[in-house]
Amino acid sequence: MKNQNxxxxxxxxxxxxxxxxxxxxxxxxxxxxxxxxxxxxxFLTFAIIAVGLDLIWGYxxxxxxxxxxxxxxxAYGFAMYLKLLASGDKIPDFMFWSGLxxxxxxxxxxxxxxxxxxxxxVIPSLIAAIVGYFIFRSRVQGVYFSIIxxxxxxxxxxxxxxxxxxxxxxxxxxxxxxxxFFGQSLLSTGVQTGFYLATVxxxxxxYVLARWVTDSRFGRLLIALRDDEARVRFLGxxxxxxxxxxxxxxxxIAALAGVLFVPQVGIISPANMGVVPSIEMVIWVALGGxxxxxxxxxxxxxxxxxxxxxxETYPEIWQYFLGLLFVAVVLLFPAGIVGSLMQGFNWLRIxxxxxxxxxxxxxxxTPYRPITLGHxxxxxxxxxxxxxxxxxxxTSATASATVSSPSxxxxxxxxxx
Amino acid sequence: MxxxxxxxxxxxxxxxxxxxxxxxxxxxxxxxxxxxxxxxxLRFVIGPNGAGKTTLLDVVTGKTQxxxxxxxxxxxxxxxxxxxxRLAQKGIGRKFQTPTVFGSLTVYENLEAxxxxxxxxRKLFSPISAADEERIASTLELTGLxxxxxxxxxxxxxxxxQWLEIGMLLVQEPKLLLLDEPVAGMTRAERNRTGExxxxxxxxxxxxxxxxxxxxxxxxxxxxSVLHMGSLLxxxxxxQVQSDPEVIEVYIGRSKEE
Numbered sequence: 001m002k003n004q005n006x007x008x009x010x011x012x013x014x015x016x017x018x019x020x021x022x023x024x025x026x027x028x029x030x031x032x033x034x035x036x037x038x039x040x041x042x043f044l045t046f047a048i049i050a051v052g053l054d055l056i057w058g059y060x061x062x063x064x065x066x067x068x069x070x071x072x073x074x075a076y077g078f079a080m081y082l083k084l085l086a087s088g089d090k091i092p093d094f095m096f097w098s099g100l101x102x103x104x105x106x107x108x109x110x111x112x113x114x115x116x117x118x119x120x121x122v123i124p125s126l127i128a129a130i131v132g133y134f135i136f137r138s139r140v141q142g143v144y145f146s147i148i149x150x151x152x153x154x155x156x157x158x159x160x161x162x163x164x165x166x167x168x169x170x171x172x173x174x175x176x177x178x179x180x181f182f183g184q185s186l187l188s189t190g191v192q193t194g195f196y197l198a199t200v201x202x203x204x205x206x207y208v209l210a211r212w213v214t215d216s217r218f219g220r221l222l223i224a225l226r227d228d229e230a231r232v233r234f235l236g237x238x239x240x241x242x243x244x245x246x247x248x249x250x251x252x253i254a255a256l257a258g259v260l261f262v263p264q265v266g267i268i269s270p271a272n273m274g275v276v277p278s279i280e281m282v283i284w285v286a287l288g289g290x291x292x293x294x295x296x297x298x299x300x301x302x303x304x305x306x307x308x309x310x311x312e313t314y315p316e317i318w319q320y321f322l323g324l325l326f327v328a329v330v331l332l333f334p335a336g337i338v339g340s341l342m343q344g345f346n347w348l349r350i351x352x353x354x355x356x357x358x359x360x361x362x363x364x365x366t367p368y369r370p371i372t373l374g375h376x377x378x379x380x381x382x383x384x385x386x387x388x389x390x391x392x393x394x395t396s397a398t399a400s401a402t403v404s405s406p407s408x409x410x411x412x413x414x415x416x417x
Numbered sequence: 418m419x420x421x422x423x424x425x426x427x428x429x430x431x432x433x434x435x436x437x438x439x440x441x442x443x444x445x446x447x448x449x450x451x452x453x454x455x456x457x458x459l460r461f462v463i464g465p466n467g468a469g470k471t472t473l474l475d476v477v478t479g480k481t482q483x484x485x486x487x488x489x490x491x492x493x494x495x496x497x498x499x500x501x502x503r504l505a506q507k508g509i510g511r512k513f514q515t516p517t518v519f520g521s522l523t524v525y526e527n528l529e530a531x532x533x534x535x536x537x538x539r540k541l542f543s544p545i546s547a548a549d550e551e552r553i554a555s556t557l558e559l560t561g562l563x564x565x566x567x568x569x570x571x572x573x574x575x576x577x578x579q580w581l582e583i584g585m586l587l588v589q590e591p592k593l594l595l596l597d598e599p600v601a602g603m604t605r606a607e608r609n610r611t612g613e614x615x616x617x618x619x620x621x622x623x624x625x626x627x628x629x630x631x632x633x634x635x636x637x638x639x640x641x642s643v644l645h646m647g648s649l650l651x652x653x654x655x656x657q658v659q660s661d662p663e664v665i666e667v668y669i670g671r672s673k674e675e
Contacts, residue, residue, distance in 0.1 A: 217533055218541040220522055224530050227519040234478060234513075235585065236505030236534035245538065 018207070025200040029193045038264055041196040043304040045261040048203050050284045050296035051210050052253030057282070058290035059214055060246050061226030062141075066131075066149035068278030069156050070124040070251040074258025075268040076160075077120025079173040080110035082186065082263060086179040093175060098165035107166075120259050121252055128251030132244040141229065150275055157273040172269025176262075186263060199260045203297070206253055210293050213249070222246060223291075287329050289336025298338050429492065431456045431593050431623040432477065437486030439472055439647075446472040447483065448647035454593075459619040461626045461634050461655075464644035465667060470627040471514065473644070474595050477625075478511045479504045491592055506535060508592035512599060516578035520571025524562050524581055527570050528553045531585035552588050560584040560614065576607035580614065587618055594624045600633050612637040635659070643667075 025044070029037055049071055057063045083092045084107070090096070091103050110116045135148055160167045168174070179186040181194075213219050221242055224232050229239050262268050271277075280303075288299020306325065310318030333340040434452040438445060447469045454460050462470050475481035476488060479501040488496035494507055505511075519527050532549045533541065545553075557563040560580040565573065570581060579599060586594055599615070600608045608630070615624065615637060628634050634641060634655065641658045643650040645667045651658060658664055 213542075216542045217529065217536075217545070218538070220526050221530055221541065223521050224519040224527075227521050228517055231513070231517045231519065232530075233501050234505055234511050235531050236502050236589065238500075238502045241538060 018204075022200065022204045025203075026197060028200075029196060034189050034192065037196055038192055039308060041192070041199050041264045042261065043301050044196075044199045044203050045257040045264070046281075046284065046304055047297040047300040048199075048206050048257035048260070049254045049281055050288070050300040051203070051206050051293055052250035052257075053281055053285050054290060054293055054296035055210050055213065055222075055253075056246050056250040057285060058292065058296070059219060059222040059226065060243065061222075062243065062247070063143075063146045063282060064149050064247065064250065065146050065275065065278040065282065066128070066153050067250065067254045067281045068273050068275070069149075069153040070128060070254035071258040071261070071277075071281075072157075072160075072268060072270075072273035073124040073127070074120045074255025075262045075272065076167070076173065076258070077110070077123065077255075078116055078259040079176070079262045079268045080107060081113055081116035082176045082179045083173050084111045086176050086186075088178075092168075092173075094168040094171065094173075095165055100165050104166055117259060121255050124255040124258075125248050125252040129244055129248040132247035133240065136240045136243040136247075150278065153273065153278050154275050157270040157275075160270045160273065168269070170270060172267055172271070173262075174267040174269070176266050187266070192264065195260065195263045199264070202256060202260060206256065207293060207297070210253075213246075214293065218242070283326055285336075287326060287336055289339030289342075292336070292338045292342070295336050295338030299336065302337065429456045430454065430489070431458070431491055432625070433487075433489040434473070434477070435487045435489075437476060437483045437488060439469075439476060439481055439483045445647050447476065447486075449486065450644075450648055452642060452649055454623055454625060457619075457623055459615070459624045459626070459639060461628055461638035461641045462644060463628060463631070463634060463641060464650070467646075468644040469647040470644055471597060472647075474511060474597055474625075474627060477593075477595060478509055505589075508590075509595065510586035510589055510591035510593070511595045512579075512582050512586060512597060514597040514601065516575065516582050518570040518573075518578050518581050518585070521569065523567050523569055524557070524573070525553065525566040527581055527585055528556060528588050532588045534589055552590075556584045556588040559587065559617065561610070576603050576610075579603065579607075579611065583611075583614065583618075587621075591622055594618070594622050596624065596626045598627060598629055600628070600630055608633055 025040075028040060032040070049067055053064065053067050084103075087093070091100060092107075095103070110119070131152060135145060140148060161170050163169070177185060177187050181191045184191050186192075214222070221232065221237065225239055225242060232242075233239050258268070261272075284299040284303050285296045286299070287303055288297065289295025303322070303325075307318065307322055310321045314321065329336065335343055430453050432452070432454040434450055436449045436451060437447050438449050439447040446467075450469065450473065452473065462473065464470050472481060476483050477490070477496060479496060479499060482497065486497075490496050490504070490507065490509060494504075496504060496509075499507070519530065522530065529545060529549075532553055533545055536545075554563075557566055560583060562577065562581060562584060565577065570578065573581060583596070583599065596615075600611050603611060612633065615626070618624065626638075628638075638655050640653065641655050642652045643658060643661075643664050650667065651661055651664060653661075
C-alpha cells in the first residue's frame with residue numbers, strides 16, 4: 001500500500017505540472033486580449049511542430065529540414081476546405097484571376113471538412129514515409145539527410161509558387177474571412193477561441209504521445225540509433241523501419257500543426273513552406289533543448305514571443321537581437337534552455353544531497369529507468385560466474401557513486417513540464 | 418588444410434566459408450578463402466595486418482558482399498543473400514573492434530535494447546517480458562556489471578564497455594559469436610577477466626575470435642586458424658601452429674620487424 005502511494009506521488013510529480021500548465025493555457029482566453037490570444041495560438045501550433053522535430057532530431061539524431069514542408073502541406077489541405085467554404089458557390093478568387101472557370105477535380109473533395117483534415121494529415125505523412133523509406137534504405141545519414149529534406153522542401157515551395165491557378169502561387173491561399181462556422185465568421189472571437197482551445201488540446205495530446213514514445217523501448221532505440229546506427233543494425237533491428245516510422249510520425253505532427261495554424265492566421269503561402277521556416281524550426285528546438293520534449297515547446301514559445309517583443313519594441317534592430325540570442329545559446333548553453341536548467345538542477349542536487357538527480361546526456365536527460373530486478377540484487381552475494389568477483393573490486397568504488405536509489409529519482413526532471 | 422576440412426565435414430558446421438574472394442579496387446582482402454567451424458567450437462583467427470581477418474567478419478555478418486564464393490551459416494542459412502539485421506536475428510552476433518555501445522543509455526538499457534531484438538515494432542512499445550528481465554540480470558552478473566546497471570554506458574571504463582558489448586550479444590543467445598580483437602587496449606587484469614569470460618560463454622555458443630595479442634591466444638585458444646594475404650595459411654592446435662615455420666615466417670617474424 002505504501003508502494004501504491006509512492007507511485008501515485010510519482011505520477012503526480014510527473015504529470016502534475018503538465019496538467020496545471022495545460023489548464024492555464026485552456027483558461028488563457030479569459031485573461032488575455034484576442035490579439036495576444038491569436039498570437040499565442042499561432043505559437044502553440046509552432047510548439048507542436050517542435051515536439052515532432054524533437055522526436056526525430058533530439059532523440060533520433062536526424063535533423064529534418066522538411067518540417068516546413070509537412071507543416072505547409074497540412075496547412076494547405078485545411079486551407080483548401082476553408083477557401084471553398086469562404087467562396088460559397090463560386091470558384092476561389094485566385095482561380096478566377098488565373099483564368100480557371102471550373103474547380104479542379106482534386107479540389108472538389110476538400111469541400112468536405114472530414115476529408116480535408118484527413119487528407120491534410122495523411123498526405124504529408126505518406127510523403128514522409130515514402131521519401132524516408134528510400135532515404136534511409138540507401139543509408140543516407142547526418143548532414144546529407146538534412147540536405148535532401150531541405151532540397152525537397154525547396155523544390156515543393158518553388159513548384160507551389162509556379163502553380164498559380166491551383167495553389168494561389170506566391171500569395172498562397174488567403175481571404176478566408178467569409179468562411180462561416182455555426183453561422184459565425186472564421187474571424188469572430190468565438191470561432192478563434194475554439195481553434196485556440198483545439199490547439200492547446202492537440203499540443204497536450206501530441207506531447208503525451210511523444211512522451212509515451214520516448215519512454216518506451218522504441219524511444220530508447222531511437223537514442224541508440226543516434227548513438228550508433230551500425231550497432232543497432234547488427235543487434236538485429238532494421239533501422240530503416242524505425243527511422244521511417246519516426247520520420248512519418250514527425251511529419252504527421254507537423255501537418256497537424258499546419259491544420260491548426262491556417263484558421264488562426266488566415267493565410268498559408270509558400271513563404272511558410274520554404275527553407276528558412278524549416279531552419280527556424282530547428283532553431284526553436286536547439287534553443288529550447290534537444291531531447292527533452294519540453295525544451296522544444298519552450299524554445300518555440302521563447303523564440304517567437306522574443307521576436308514579437310523585439311520587433312514591437314526595437315523595430316530596427318530586432319533581428320540582431322534574435323541572432324545574438326541564438327548564437328549565445330548555442331555557444332554558451334549547447335544543451336538549450338531546458339537542458340541547461342536540468343543540468344544546473346542536477347548539479348545542485350549532487351552538491352546538496354551527494355546524489356545524482358538524473359542521468360545527463362549530451363543534450364539533456366535520458367528518461368531515467370529504475371532497475372526493477374529484485375532478484376538480481378539478492379543474487380549478488382551468491383557465487384556467480386568466476387568473472388564477477390575480479391571486477392567488482394575495480395568497479396565498486398565508482399558504482400556506489402553512480403547507482404542511485406530508484407524511488408527518489410523516478411520523478412526526475414521529467415516533471416518539469 | 419585439406420585434412421582439417423575433411424574432419425570438419427563429419428560433424429555439423431556452424432559456419433562454412435567456401436572460396437570467398439573480396440577485392441577492394443584490385444586488392445584482394447580475401448583470396449578464395451576456405452574456412453569452417455564446428456558447432457560449439459571456440460576458434461581463434463590470427464594473422465598479420467591486412468590478412469583479411471576483419472574482412473572475414475564483415476562477410477559473415479553481411480556487411481561486405483564478396484565477389485565470389487559461398488557462405489553458409491548453421492547448415493542452411495545463405496549468408497550472402499541475407500541482410501545484416503536478419504543475420505543477427507538468426508543468431509550471428511558481432512562485437513566490433515572498438516567498443517560500440519549506446520553511450521547515452523544506461524548499461525541496463527543497452528542490454529534491454531539488445532534483448533528485445535526479436536520483438537516486432539509493435540512490441541517495442543510495451544515493456545520486456547519477465548523472462549527477458551531475468552536474462553538481463555544473469556548477463557549483468559556474468560559480465561560483472563550488475564553494480565553498474567544504472568550507469569550511463571558512455572561513462573564506463575574501456576574494459577567495461579567491451580564487456581557490456583559482449584553482454585549485449587550474450588543476452589541475445591546467439592548461435593555464433595564473432596569477436597573482433599576483444600582484448601585490444603585492455604590492461605592485463607582486464608585481459609585475464611575477458612579470457613575467463615570467453616571460456617565460460619564458449620559453453621553456450623560457437624565463438625570466433627579475431628585476435629592480435631599472441632599471449633592472449635596462447636593462454637585461451639585451442640584451435641587456431643592463421644590467415645595470410647586473404648587465404649587460410651594453416652589451422653590446428655596452438656602449439657602446432659606456433660611452431661609452424663611458415664607461420665613464424667609470415668606472422669611472428671614480420672611482427673618482430675614492425
